[in-house]
Amino acid sequence: MSMQSAPIGNKVTVRTIREMKGVEPITMVTAYDALFAGIFDGEVEMILVGDSLSMSFFAEPDTLSATMEQMLYHTKAVCKGAKRSLVVFDMPFGSYTHPQQALENAVSVYRETCAEAIKIEGGREKAETVRVLSENGIAVLAHIGLMPQSVRAEGGYRIQGKTTEEAIRLLEDAKILEEAGAFGLLLEGMKSEVAAKITEAVGIPTIGIGAGNGTDGQVLVWSDMFGFFEAFKPKFVKRYLDGADLIREGLRRYREEVKSRAFPDEEHSY
Numbered sequence: 048m049s050m051q052s053a054p055i056g057n058k059v060t061v062r063t064i065r066e067m068k069g070v071e072p073i074t075m076v077t078a079y080d081a082l083f084a085g086i087f088d089g090e091v092e093m094i095l096v097g098d099s100l101s102m103s104f105f106a107e108p109d110t111l112s113a114t115m116e117q118m119l120y121h122t123k124a125v126c127k128g129a130k131r132s133l134v135v136f137d138m139p140f141g142s143y144t145h146p147q148q149a150l151e152n153a154v155s156v157y158r159e160t161c162a163e164a165i166k167i168e169g170g171r172e173k174a175e176t177v178r179v180l181s182e183n184g185i186a187v188l189a190h191i192g193l194m195p196q197s198v199r200a201e202g203g204y205r206i207q208g209k210t211t212e213e214a215i216r217l218l219e220d221a222k223i224l225e226e227a228g229a230f231g232l233l234l235e236g237m238k239s240e241v242a243a244k245i246t247e248a249v250g251i252p253t254i255g256i257g258a259g260n261g262t263d264g265q266v267l268v269w270s271d272m273f274g275f276f277e278a279f280k281p282k283f284v285k286r287y288l289d290g291a292d293l294i295r296e297g298l299r300r301y302r303e304e305v306k307s308r309a310f311p312d313e314e315h316s317y
């Protein structure tokens with residue numbers, strides 16, 4: 048028998064997330080529009096408006112094409128649906144190349160949307176940016192490990208923390224980012240043992256994706272977990288629904304009924 052959690056009753060804030068560390072695993076999924084954000088709202092603690100939308104919804108080969116304008120547009124839509132879950136804005140590639148630019152863009156996120164936190168990719172090299180953002184009242188989720196915005200510079204996606212040197216560097220980065228003021232860490236594509244060590248070593252919550260079961264929470268891209276994105280399925284993705292198959296089945300039934308004139312029937316006619 049599968050255990051189903053009750054919907055979340057109260058508005059989730061950054062403080063709620065911080066207080067969940069060591070108490071209860073945190074759930075996060077992506078959303079890009081009001082319709083799905085409304086369905087996900089209150090079912091998970093956090094909703095990430097991820098730049099993954101470039102891949103899942105624009106069929107781009109990577110996330111690098113996402114712009115501030117697009118991310119703001121999608122976040123405004125998500126905000127219409129998300130009333131209880133905490134909305135996190137994913138800063139797109141090129142929008143936080145230096146602290147001042149990051150601050151200006153993050154201020155526009157807070158001014159124009161309901162997002163209560165922003166996410167940026169980068170280790171110690173982004174510590175100053177995290178510090179400036181945090182000192183100016185912006186909550187930062189710092190994303191380390193496999194960083195999709197570095198895919199072209201790295202020449203592909205590669206699981207991190209496989210060597211002792213890499214593991215030590217990740218652990219140091221995590222501590223530096225915590226010290227700089229990050230309210231949480233997103234750990235992507237790394238050896239489970241390394242993610243678990245980081246989680247033990249820091250006082251802020253860690254959210255994992257492809258980082259094993261030792262983190263404080265998990266995040267998945269909704270179109271992956273519900274089987275709508277079919278181009279490929281990374282090992283870490285668990286499919287909780289066969290969404291694309293369900294849609295095709297519904298469409299076929301609709302098509303058959305239109306062709307046979309079974310739809311619309313009396314019930315659906317005026």
Ligand code: KIV
Binds near residue numbers: 095137266268
């Ligand atoms: O853009 C995104 O959806 C993300 C997740 C993969 C964490 O950054």
